[in-house]
Every structure is written in structure tokens, then in C-alpha cells.
Amino acid sequence: MTDAAHGPLIGRDRLWHPPAYTAGYKTSVTRAPSRALVAMGSTLSEETGPAFGRDMLGEMDNNLILNFTGQPAVGERIIMHGRVLDENARPVPNVLVEIWHANAGGRYRHKKDGYLAPLDPNFGGCGRTVSNAEGRYEFLTIRPGAYPWPNGVNHWRPMHIHISVFGHGFGQRLITQMYFEGDPLIARCPIVNTIPSQEAISALIAPLDMNASIPLDCLAYKFDIVLRGRRQTFFENRREGM
Template sequence: MPFRPRDRDWHPRPLDPQYRTSITRSPSQPLLRIDQTASELTGPVFTASDIGPLDHDLLANHGDGNPIGERIVVHGRVTDEDGRAVPHTLVEIWQANAGGRYRHHIDGYLAPLDPNFGGCGRVLTDAQGHYSFRTVKPGAYPWPNGPNTWRPAHIHFSLFGTAFAQRLVTQMYFEGDPLVPRCPIVSTIPDPRAIDLLIAPLDMDAATPFDHLAYRFDIVLRGRDSTPFENRMEGN
């Protein structure tokens, strides 16, 4: 069964002059709508053998000690638009350290690298679609877009779902961050209700006393279309 059409008005505008790099990297022609074929209705399958024992634990998967920063758990559930769990699907994250510095050779921000923080994490969701990472809260950082543009604290997320058509790359923000409404990348999303879906609330129920706070980020992938196409093409 094919997936529902993607609501392109809900997603960020490909071209938003406030986000400078999008000016030359966004297609000028409209996307060409095609019916889904085997290429889009299938996708790579990842298994437990793809995941290292510390891949979920950014507090431990780089260096020999604990990284500096606010210890947090980021967890949530991956479902489709019909609320069905997406089990055993790959979730990848990456982020800056607590000072807002990325472990990447092209990042030259003043804040130092942390020898105990890499910033990469990877898990499979469980049978009910749940995932969980341990990490530190990333710092905000400046970037060359406007004269004084700062990214709010954020964690990048990559999801595969069950088929290429569900592929999603996004960013999670933190409840209460005053930089979120000032961010030109956040603002590429026109609908404030869509932005709200990217803001993870503090989740004290999942915090562990004297250890870590927690934030909850649920993720929704495209759902299957229940109404068959009138003029389906070959390969659907």
C-alpha cells in the first residue's frame, strides 16, 4: 500500500532567503510528483548487528571519561501518521558538545572540543517504537548567516522507517529555549504547529534523581494511504 502524499506546506520551504545557504541550494523547478514504485515502497533494513554496544550512550561512546555538560536522556516513540509504532527502525543522532562545538574538522568555533564527547549516536527502536539515548545537552553556537545568528541547542535526527518514502532527517529543540523563535533554520517551517512538534518538553518522569534530566521527543513518519490510487502506475 502506498504512503500518503507528503504535505509539502507542512515541511520547511526549500527556499527561504532568511536561511542564506538555501538560496542557491533549493530547486527552482517544482518537484515532479510520481506514484510510488518498488524503489520508494522498500528501504534498507538495519539489524542489531549494525549497532555497537555504546552507540546509544553519548556519555560513554567517546574518550575515557564523562563529558562535561548537563546529563540528559532523550527518548520517545516513533510512530506513523496513524499512530502505529515503527519498530526496529534505525534512529541516528548527532550534536554539538555542551559548549556548542562540533567534533568536525570544518567547525572552528571558539568553544573547545571535549575529549570525552564525540556527538554521534545510533539505536534501533524497540518492538513498540521506543528509543532512548544518553547524552549531554548541546550548547547554542553562532553561525555565519546574519550578523549575529545563533543556533538554539538542538540534536539532529535521522530516521529510515520501513521504506524510502518514510526517510526523514530533522532536528530536535528544547522546551523554553528563547533562541528557537529567533532561528532562521527553524523559521523555514511556516506553520508554528509544525515547529511545536520539534520542541521536546522536559520529562521529569524519565529523569533519574542525582543523575540526569530527560526530554521527550516523539517522531511521526508518513502513514500508509487507505484510499487506492485511481490511476495507479506500473509498479505500485
């Protein structure tokens, strides 16, 4: 039996993920490889990966309400929490989770974002943490606003938080986005709809989690992240000649 940090990675299900070419999301049209991917089993280059210790984290790194200026950012206060798991449903401990998102008005702190909504002088827009021994992570932040973007004439991004996650192998590297339960813009979003199935889209929608909310303080949303797993049979690791 292998553990969550060793062994060959389970192949990606490319029909579950968005394909590279998605006409509805226009920027993908010229950025999508047109040749077939060269597929083969993972090697040590994918099975190993960088490690990040909790000692590199600052005290406020996972508190996006306070980590920019020390004064609170404007918006609906929320906890975002969940577990990093693998496809074998095992926790993935000690991995770096990074997030970034727009402010409560739907504006990013980025020179290329010229949306009408103003910057919040106290919101930087990013946070990071390292999953604990049970794979758990949490952030305190504000709920980001929806915003328009120039894909179609009147396309809007639903409220979302970008998430970057490491596994224990470089081949597990994943970036995705978390959406909020009940947002009517989810079904209308061309980026959401790059995902082929409703079942897969649902995996990116965080439910409101009243049990984790703090009375008179903040609401909570639960978002579990699933990374590629590793094959687990004993025979995988048989010695030569067995």
C-alpha cells in the same frame, strides 16, 4: 488493511514542511530547486528500504556520554527518548535512528567548526539505536550548547540535536532537528523559521519529561518522531478485476 511496512505511502504535505527556498536561511538560496517537483504516487522504490538489525549496534552506541573514550563527556546529563510513529499513529519498530550534536559548549567535532568553545576530549558527538517493537528509542547524552553561525551578523542556533530516521520504505527517509522546551533562541533561529507554521515548529520542541528523569543522575526530554504513513484501505490492495 495494510500494515505499517506495506502499501503506498501517504503523500508529503509540502506546505507543512519547509519550502526549498527560504531567503532567511541564506545557504538555501542557491541550493533550492526552482522547478516544480514531479509529483506521483509512491512506487516499490519508495515503499521498500534497507533494514538494520539490532545486532549491528555496539553496547555504547546510544550512550554519547561514554561512547567516544569511555570517560564521561562534560555537560548536563540528559535522556532523550520517544517513539517512532507513522501518520496513522502506529509505532514503527526496528528502524535506525541516528543523532549528532555539538558539545556542551556549542562546538562540533568537525574540521570546519572553528568556534571559540573548546572540543571536549571525551565527546564524539554521535549515537545510534534501533527502535524496539513498540517503536521506542532512547539515548543518554549531554545537552548541547547554543552557538553562533555566520548567516546574519549575530545569529545563533538554539540548542539542538540532529536526528536521522529510516522507515521501512526509502520514501520515508527523514532528517530533522530536536529543540528544547523553553529555549529563547528557537523563535529567533532562521533555520527553525524555514518551517511555515508555529504548529509545525512546536512538533520539533521536546518537553522536559520529569517522569523519565533519573533522580540525582539526569533530566529527560521526550521527542516523538512521525514518519510518512501508508494508505490503509482494503480497496487499495484489490486484485485485478475486483
